[in-house]
Amino acid sequence: MRIEITTKSLDLTQTIRDHVETRLNKITKYFDGVIDFHVILRAERFIHRIEITVHGQGFDFFSEGHAVDLYAAFDMAAEKIERQVRKLKEKIRQKRGRKGTLVERPAPAADDLIEEA
Numbered sequence: 001m002r003i004e005i006t007t008k009s010l011d012l013t014q015t016i017r018d019h020v021e022t023r024l025n026k027i028t029k030y031f032d033g034v035i036d037f038h039v040i041l042r043a044e045r046f047i048h049r050i051e052i053t054v055h056g057q058g059f060d061f062f063s064e065g066h067a068v069d070l071y072a073a074f075d076m077a078a079e080k081i082e083r084q085v086r087k088l089k090e091k092i093r094q095k096r097g098r099k100g101t102l103v104e105r106p107a108p109a110a111d112d113l114i115e116e117a
């Protein structure tokens with residue numbers, strides 16, 4: 001897994017980098033197929049805009065968050081990505097479950113059987 005962080009008109013400190021990395025590492029527990037993350041941090045006047053792109057095996061996700069606080073904006077975007085990854089995982093789990101399920105039917109009762117003489 002690779003995390004690429006790009007900043008525009010903002011200084012990247014170690015605390016911001018640590019926050020981004022720990023939050024994105026939590027997303028990998030939902031899905032193992034995540035290959036890399038690309039995070040763009042922007043400061044525009046009084047608003048911080050965060051873009052997160054996730055590339056994986058057979059999927060790409062994108063989310064955006066903006067708020068006055070940098071950490072709140074990042075958490076907003078990370079929650080959106082987390083929801084998208086969980087939704088994909090649930091879809092895959094449901095598809096796998098449908099293929100292998102067997103429906104057991106109850107055996108007919110003795111009264112229901114009609115014997116021919």
